[in-house]
Amino acid sequence: MIVTERHNNGVALITLDRPAARNALSFALLEALREALHAAEDARCVVLAANGPAFSAGHDLRELTAARAEADGGRAFYARTMALCSQVMQRVVNHPVPVIAAVEGIATAAGCQLVASCDLAVATPQSRFCTPGVDIALFCSTPAVAVARAIPRKAAMEMLLTGRWVHAEEARALGLINRIAEDARAEALTLAGSIAARSxxxxxxxxxxxxxxxxxxxxxxxxxxxxxxxxxxxxxxxxxxxxxxxxxxxxxxxxx
Known part of the structure; x- marks a missing residue:
């Protein structure tokens, strides 16, 4: 679910490894990511990557739907999930060292939130971003917190209200990502190595x-x-x- 590697230069590579589910942020994956980030507090820089065709498709909608069968209609589980997700995003922001997202593929909803929460981000030319909750009557309210802090307010509102795709070049122009590279992971690791070489x-x-x-x-x-x-x-x-x-x-x- 999470793969962590330590490089000799002090860079920690944390990889989301749930490719069959497009790295959807299930409760278990969020817990594992929180623990991996905690374990990497002694690193000099962190790179956050993902295996498979998507960086992350956001919350696990199948898991959220299954919770509706609970006696309270899923309310308690939804509250726990959103609280945990918020903790993880704040852990990224408040992590003692810089966290760099390496985005290969799409990053949608809470996946886009995760990218926006990182200090820096590198994406491929084919990467795309969106907050499409409005399309399924589930407004991306929590992703909005991170996205609105990463890009201009009106651009964030357009993403949230229309759910449209933002391609890599536009994402860079808006400030959602820093760099575009054919191999986003390699570029992110190079950038992390440059940071790790500093005091x-x-x-x-x-x-x-x-x-x-x-x-x-x-x-x-x-x-x-x-x-x-x-x-x-x-x-x-x-x-x-x-x-x-x-x-x-x-x-x-x-x-x-």
Whole structure:
């Protein structure tokens, strides 16, 4: 259901492995992904990929439909599923290291939400994205949280209200993805390797500070960012990096 690999450069590759179900996010797969993300907190960067023709087709509609047979019509299971999915998406956003999506194939509904939640994303020229819940009278309300934070508001609303497909080039123009490559996984791993070669303490501090200031008014954002800069300046790696730059030599990171 989940395959995890560790590369020598500190990159963790987490792969959704439910290809026959188009990597639909069942309750069990969401639990496994949450645990895999937790286990990768000591990595230097994470790549999130998927096996098969789809990155993820979103929630497992067969599982959700089966829950209607329960005494409460499925309400309790739906609440648990949505809460777990929200936890996983927030785990991606708040993960201590950058998480990069490698999208090969489609990413729809909660699958698109997962891509939007990642810090960076690479897709193939054939990749497509959509939030098609409106087509089955199930508006993509939770995917909207991530998508609306990744792309402009009106573009997000158009995706949500029409369920239309967004192709890779448009997704890049909107800011949903960063790069397009024939081999998205290889490109994502190369990008992750570049990040992993930087000071780990700086990357972790930078991601945390970036996310914190994004939700603040301008003056408070500058206050928060300034505090992070001071903390960063006190790190051993910042002293080493500045010294190496001034001395015109390669830095040697201590990751502290």
């Amino acid at each position: 780990a303490v700086t990357v972790r501090m930078g991601k945390r500070g970036f996310n914190a200031q994004c939700g603040l008014p301008l003056a408070e954002a500058y206050d928060a960012a300034s505090a992070v800069m001071v903390e960063n300046m006190m790190a051993a790696d910042a002293e080493e990096g500045i010294g190496a730059f001034l001395g015109k030599r390669a830095p040697v990171w201590q990751d502290r």
